[in-house]
Structures are given as C-alpha cells and as structure tokens.
Amino acid sequence: MRKEVYISELSRHIRKLPAADIKDIIADYEEHFTNGRAAGKTDEQIVQSLGMPKAVGQEIMMNTLVTTAETSTTLVQRSEVVLRMLLLFLVLAPFNFLMLVCPFLVLACLLMAGWAIPFALVAAAIGIVAFIFQNFALIGVVGILTGLSMACMWIGTIGIAVLISLVMLVLTKGLLNLIIAYVKWNVNFITARKA
Amino acid sequence: MNSQFKKGIIELCVLTLVKNRDYYGYELVEEISKKVDIAEGTIYPILRRLTQENYFETYLQESDQGPPRKYYRITKLGRSTQENELTDWKDFNKNINALLKMGEG
Secondary structure, X not given: OOHHHHHHHHHHHOOOOOHXXXXXXXXXXXXXXXXXXXXOOOHHHHHHHHOOHHHHHHHHHHHHHHHHHHHOOOHHHHXXXXXXXXXXXXXXXXXXXXXXXXXXXXXXXHHXXXXXXXXXXXXXXXXXXXXXXXXXXXXXXXXXHHHHHHHHHHHHHHHHHHHHHHXXXXXXXXXXXXXXXXXXXXXXXXXXXXX | OXXXXXXXXXXXXXXXXXXXXXXXXXXXXXXXXXXXXXXXXXXXXXXXXXXXXXXXEEEEEOOOOOOOEEEEEEOHHHHHHHHHHHHHHHHHHHHHHHHHHHHHO
C-alpha cells in the first residue's frame, strides 16, 4: 500500500472527528512516512509496521469517543456518544459486546419504563386541568372544597412526576457511567496488530 | 509475547524516553517498536493524548531531510506522572516476581 492510499484510508476512518483534529492526526502519519522514506524504507515496509489504517483509525475513534463521553456534560449528548461508542465497540470487540448486550437491553427497557411514569403523570395532570376548565360551572355546584381538592391532586401529581424524573435522571446517569467504564476498561488494551 | 499490551505500559515507556531527551515522533516510535512488538500506528494516539493532558509540549524544528519535525518535550506534570507510574510499575513487578518465586518453590 502506498502512502497516499494509507493516508486517504485513515482519513476515511476518522472523518467524523472535528476537522482540526483530523488535520493534526494526519500530519503525524504523513511525517512518519516522510521520515521512514528518508531512512530508506519503502512504503510497504512502513505500512507493515504501522498497522492497517482501518485498525489504527478505529483505535483513534474509540479513544476519542471515550474521552468525549467522559467530558460531555448534558445527558442527551452523553447518551448519544455512548451509543456511538457501543456501535464501534461492536466492531472492535464483538465477544465483549455480546456479554454486554443482554444486561444492557434489560436495563435500557427498565429505564424507558421508568421514564414513562413521569410522562404519564404529566399527561394525567393536563387531563385534570382540562377537566376543571371543561366543568368550570360544576365547581359552583360541587362546592369550593371539591375544587380545592382537585387543585391539590393536580399539584401532587406534578410533584410526584418531578420526583420520579429526578430519580430516573440519577439512574440513567449511573447506567451511562457504567457502560463508559466497562468499554474504557476493555479498550485499555491495544488491539491493532502489525499488518 | 501477547500483542495485547496494556496501554499504560506503553505510556510509561513513552514518558520515560521523552523524560531523558526531546524526541520527534518517528524516532520515538522506532525506539519503542524495536523492543516491543506493537503496531507503530497506535503509538501516535498515545502521544496525542499525553500532549492533550499536558504531559508533553510540542514544537517544530527544521530538519536537513525535508519538512520540519514535531518534537515532544516533557512538562513538569509529565515528569511527576512518570515518576509515580514508574514507582507503581516497580512495585507491581516486585510483587509479581515474589509470587512467581513462590511457584518455583
């Protein structure tokens, strides 16, 4: 494989990184080829000791994703990075991924079910308000006390929804951190081999 | 030997070499792959991360053969990290060796 092919393959595998990072990374490998050629090596020899561009590119992507996952602040951002990390992990270490996939799916389902509760409660609260507005005239009939109890129910429902949301937030963060830690521990090994 | 090396060990090797003198990427990579059977392409990401974590500074220097080279210089933080990691590694080795000696009886 010639230098130009190697560089373009490597660029393709890291194309999702920020442009500035790609430029930096590619510069390192170009410099490596320049120095290797100056030392009298052929491109073939240089590529052989570098390792295939695909393996090297995946290694770079995984390192970057783990760092991004650890530093991303918002939950949405972090979930997105963790999903991308899992996809790459599936390619890099299919067997370790399979070990992860069952408990992950179970936990993910539980989490989704948990998140459904506050949404259902909020929907119920909206229903109550709608009911009150629709039957505004009724309050005059059923009396101010029933009206008040309905308002209390409404506030209570919202309160419980907020509470459960907070618990779910903590649980979701915990699961994401667990996945990050597991993947990080696994990629602590260099898997790319010489060509 | 198994080609799955713990990155931490390669990291310690890189830190130790650069602690002694400034290196440019190619010679550092060659130095390590002379002793350890590792895909050279995976050392650059390590160099990059150590630089991002402020263990290294980089600077460009002209060379007589072609374009300028990127050199790595260790920082104070890098120096103290190297010392800590070296102590950890030596302790680990000592304990493992003691354990293996027990096996020899």
